[in-house]
Amino acid sequence: MKQHNEVPYKIYLSEDELPKAWYNVRADMKNKPAPLLNPGTHQPMTFEDLRGVFCDELIRQELDNDTAYIPIPQPVLDFYKMYRPSPLVRAYFLEEKLGTPAKIYYKFEGNNTSGSHKLNSAIAQAYYAKMQGLKGVTTETGAGQWGTALSMACSFFDLDCQVYMVKVSYEQKPFRREVMRTYGASVTPSPSDTTEVGRRILAAHPGTSGSLGCAISEAVEAASKQEGYRYVLGSVLNQVLLHQSIIGLETKAALDKYNIVPDIIIGCAGGGSNLGGLISPFMGEKLRGERDYRIIAVEPASCPSFTRGKFAYDFCDTGMVCPLAKMYTLGSDFIPSANHAGGLRYHGMSSVLSQLYHDGLMEAVSVEQTEVFKAAELFARCEGTLPAPESSHAIRAAIDEALKCKETGEEKTIVFGLTGTGYFDMVAYGKFNDGQMTDYIPTDEELAASFAKLPQVPEIK
Numbered sequence: 001m002k003q004h005n006e007v008p009y010k011i012y013l014s015e016d017e018l019p020k021a022w023y024n025v026r027a028d029m030k031n032k033p034a035p036l037l038n039p040g041t042h043q044p045m046t047f048e049d050l051r052g053v054f055c056d057e058l059i060r061q062e063l064d065n066d067t068a069y070i071p072i073p074q075p076v077l078d079f080y081k082m083y084r085p086s087p088l089v090r091a092y093f094l095e096e097k098l099g100t101p102a103k104i105y106y107k108f109e110g111n112n113t114s115g116s117h118k119l120n121s122a123i124a125q126a127y128y129a130k131m132q133g134l135k136g137v138t139t140e141t142g143a144g145q146w147g148t149a150l151s152m153a154c155s156f157f158d159l160d161c162q163v164y165m166v167k168v169s170y171e172q173k174p175f176r177r178e179v180m181r182t183y184g185a186s187v188t189p190s191p192s193d194t195t196e197v198g199r200r201i202l203a204a205h206p207g208t209s210g211s212l213g214c215a216i217s218e219a220v221e222a223a224s225k226q227e228g229y230r231y232v233l234g235s236v237l238n239q240v241l242l243h244q245s246i247i248g249l250e251t252k253a254a255l256d257k258y259n260i261v262p263d264i265i266i267g268c269a270g271g272g273s274n275l276g277g278l279i280s281p282f283m284g285e286k287l288r289g290e291r292d293y294r295i296i297a298v299e300p301a302s303c304p305s306f307t308r309g310k311f312a313y314d315f316c317d318t319g320m321v322c323p324l325a326k327m328y329t330l331g332s333d334f335i336p337s338a339n340h341a342g343g344l345r346y347h348g349m350s351s352v353l354s355q356l357y358h359d360g361l362m363e364a365v366s367v368e369q370t371e372v373f374k375a376a377e378l379f380a381r382c383e384g385t386l387p388a389p390e391s392s393h394a395i396r397a398a399i400d401e402a403l404k405c406k407e408t409g410e411e412k413t414i415v416f417g418l419t420g421t422g423y424f425d426m427v428a429y430g431k432f433n434d435g436q437m438t439d440y441i442p443t444d445e446e447l448a449a450s451f452a453k454l455p456q457v458p459e460i461k
């Protein structure tokens, strides 16, 4: 029996210990992430090019590859205090159940109404939109976590919030939709007939249930056609990773309190924002040659951007209205099979993480859905928190690493990101409980067909 007193079950930081600045890992990267390109001219997007779509201050953050620390504005810090610092939990009960000598910690980000880490960036983005004097913002949402977070942030700063929600989720997941409406957002199922690109997609694919890529195209168009509106995005972009660094900074501060140095850091990867945020300060040490860590991205086998994707310039959206980003991608046309981890279904990946992965600074694994839910069930029963399906990808990988330690007898320290709770994902849990969950893995032919449509972009120097 392990003693449960090595460190407290939950390591909390005090309010005063809340980090006062975000950390920009790009400042320490030798190979910077590739710039966003204009889809027409293939030239790097400048501040002026991006102004019609994004908020000014967020563009500055997007393009800033050099400033290591960016102060968190006081109103954002004050909002953070309502639900941060978030706890770092020692998973004593899970360790015991697994019989592993490994020490497992998880950083829990589900402790707010939106139920995930996405609020960390939503509140920052809403703040900068407000400071610019905008009327409102538009965005897309898949399963609804980002839309929920953004609607909370917008209502706090009294901004209009227009959400394009992937149609299948709009119809099948009414609860998050109603949370958004409760916070005052308007929610439109996508593709819709309210935008040109939506009408074009509907004409080409009548009866489509939508995708994140379609919803992004609609939200971008809606922002560019309304005076005083800009588009905001909940993952993938450099600015979002910057805001999410709060997760990693707090994790590092909590570990430092007890002189704990992790061996392995694990996070699920959809667009890469929670993982990028969690690993940022650790990756910084690694990039500066101060310390080494194993860092593992975990993605669904049904949407394997890192493990089977191509590192290439691609469209960020289906309607091809957004700039091109260089990233590990499955092709902007790729629509993953119905997977229950809605937040991990994006075809691409953060450019920052893509570059780090390409440079061999982090690893990636893909896991199948049924195995993910087995891990979720075990975790829920041991640790008391019902995890989101997305987060459960990280749990799966953490359990697998802990079981390897059981074989070798190594006492490794594993830290993973528990990005959210699964209360709105009970249909997925129901499928699992009924033994009706399936694992769909795309074939090489399907991926090849999607890669064939990647845009041809000449090498830029």
Ligand SMILES: *Cc1c(COP(=O)(O)O)cnc(C)c1O
Pocket: 115, 116, 117, 118, 145, 146, 234, 235, 236, 268, 269, 270, 271, 272, 273, 274, 275, 343, 344, 388, 390, 391, 419, 420, 421
């Ligand atoms: C959106 C979401 C993710 C994935 O997004 P990333 O940008 O890859 O972090 C993971 N977990 C939860 C709970 C989410 O809502």
